[in-house]
Amino acid sequence: MAFEEIEIKLRLAPRDAGRFRRARLLQEYKTAKAGWAHLVSTYFDTPDLALRTRKVALRIRRMGDALEQTLKAPKGLQGGLQSRTEWNAVVENEEKPDLSSIGDPKLRKWLRKRTKENGLTAVFTTDIKRTTWQILYNGTRLEVALDEGQILAGDRSRPISEVELELVEGDATDLVAFAQLLIEKYPLVLDRDSKAARGYALFADTEVSPVKAKDPDLTTDMTVWNAFSASVQSGVLQVMSNAPVVMLRDDPEGVHQARIGVRRIRAALSLFKNALDADKVAVAREDLKWLQQALGPARDFDVFLEEAVEPLIKAMPDEACLTRLKEVSETARKNGYDMAVDALSSSRYSAVLLRLEAWLLSPEHAAADVPLAQFAKRSLDKRLKAVLKSCGKHPARLPEADLHPLRIEFKKLRYAASFFQSLYGGKKKFAYIKQLAALQDCLGGLNDALVQGELMEALPLGKAADAARAKALMTGWHAARTQQGLSGLDKEWAAFKAFKPFWR
Missing domain, CATH: 2.40.320.10 (Hypothetical Protein Pfu-838710-001)
Incomplete structure (x- = not known):
């Protein structure tokens, strides 16, 4: 039976x-x-x-x-x-x-x-x-x-x-x-x-291993609500699948993928917000903001140590200030993992996911009459228009204050393209999404410099002279990385513009 x-x-x-x-x-x-x-x-x-x-x-x-x-x-x-x-x-x-x-x-x-x-x-x-x-x-x-x-x-x-x-x-x-x-x-x-x-x-x-995102399997006969639900579910599964990896504390990819899962849910809320109950969106955003912040320090210090501190020490092994920086950063990372594990073991974490589950089990019909293909095209056009407006002809020449919002616009378009790609045939859509990732990577060093500069301000770096020396070395490191990324931005942007949007 x-x-x-x-x-x-x-x-x-x-x-x-x-x-x-x-x-x-x-x-x-x-x-x-x-x-x-x-x-x-x-x-x-x-x-x-x-x-x-x-x-x-x-x-x-x-x-x-x-x-x-x-x-x-x-x-x-x-x-x-x-x-x-x-x-x-x-x-x-x-x-x-x-x-x-x-x-x-x-x-x-x-x-x-x-x-x-x-x-x-x-x-x-x-x-x-x-x-x-x-x-x-x-x-x-x-x-x-x-x-x-x-x-x-x-x-x-x-x-x-x-x-x-x-x-x-x-x-x-x-x-x-x-x-x-x-x-x-x-x-x-x-x-x-x-x-x-x-x-x-x-x-x-x-042991458990990190799990990457799986794009929702959408079809044109779905309602907008069902597409939203599938997009959120894919993010929830990614968070839950990686939570056990975070608990082990020994694989940086676990907390990274868990945070991506949270970001994908937040991206779905942003993408579909005009078709959703505003009050429920607000509650979900507040819930997910807490979870993202709880996972943040562990991931931030993983990246800081792996991509900045350790390469700097390898390049300049005699700098005592960097040894101190590594020690206090490792302590901060441990504290960050304590925070992440506490969050994922808490009743609040379960309550956040179950509130999402309860919402998804109560479909909203306001947007059900809009064909999904029409909604997807309109949403992707909107995201692409925002990217084009932010970039101009030569994005690498933009002031730094404008590059941070540009990176966010790249990310929004990339998530939207990933969510909706199953509605469209052909293989060019994958190259399009990959090119968006390359554009994000060009601005990754800029974002790391901003985040890691804030991390260093909060670290106990010892004597003033040692702290100043460590900050100066890190500033130089980030400047070089940022410049390296920006040097390829115009080229990657030209390559992206050569693509025809796959939804048109």
Whole structure:
């Protein structure tokens, strides 16, 4: 039997499980006594992990004397709200999945072909003690499950402590609303990794890695609202996918990609703002401003150390003032990561993303009558017009005060082009977007000089003479980088103007 599973996952520290089990909200809205079960699930795949590659999870679960096989295939991901198609069947053999019970003919055929070639093998097991509550909230039936246990793969193990909220019957907006109530009262953090995803990572003995943005897959028959929703969802997924990388503190790309995710959501708000409720846009902007600022110092000092301080020390190893600059910058970076980790572990972070989720589940129809292709062309024309107005014939000759706004206009056009590119055919659109990135890069040194100059003013650089020397060296470094970027700006601008806008 197949059905759609819609759920929200929330991470919970093991020490807080007892408190959650006694949650007043659960007692207030439960319709029956809490249930309890011991679940041992074995996950299967081919030796080359073909199911994992296709994001399919196949397991056999033992609960007492009963055996149930489940296959889950992705239907869609909406930020923290996860939607999958699921097939369940009673089986008799705990060690051999029954592929005949899978309802989707194409998926069943694909599985049989893959398993005929390579066979299926057990890759990992989850051993879970589950407490469940049946909830009736605002007329919607939900199931809340507290899972405590571990994932086992060979001689490796990883603890599990999480809460799952699943829609049983009713409105998904009530599912999100109840999750919002829980995170206001208890130390829960929105998560997106399934047990299967964590099991595979344990099996492969791999850590999480940074995830780059994926442009929304828009079609011309979509409404403007649906295009906005897809654009925001792509940003939310990028933030949530990179949050675990930030927690590890050892890969600068994690916080970089998380911030790009936030910027993409903010760019979507700006791009679609005239078709949206102004009050909701204002709330979302304030939420995202907080998150961007929380992630900012970690990223700023990553860039400062990697692209300025360390190259300067390599060029001038005898400058003691630079050694001091590196020491205090590393301390500031650690503090920045503390701030980022605290933010991503907070209830406010989860509340920000769930507020976006709740908004996306309540479509606004004001702009639905405007064809998406028309809206996209109008928006791209507007962004391009702003770029042309800001640039003039020779952008490299503009005063510095005008170059900062120009970089922002390049970025706005690039994001708009990325969001809408799936509406248009051909490959020239990718070259167009790549050229916009090159124009942004030309002005990157200018922006770094501005940001890093502010960073240095706040650092304890020691004696006045040492501080002055370090600032002078850094000023010279940035001047050289800025000039290098500006020297190619007119050339890159000429190359860009040679492109015909791909939406015309």
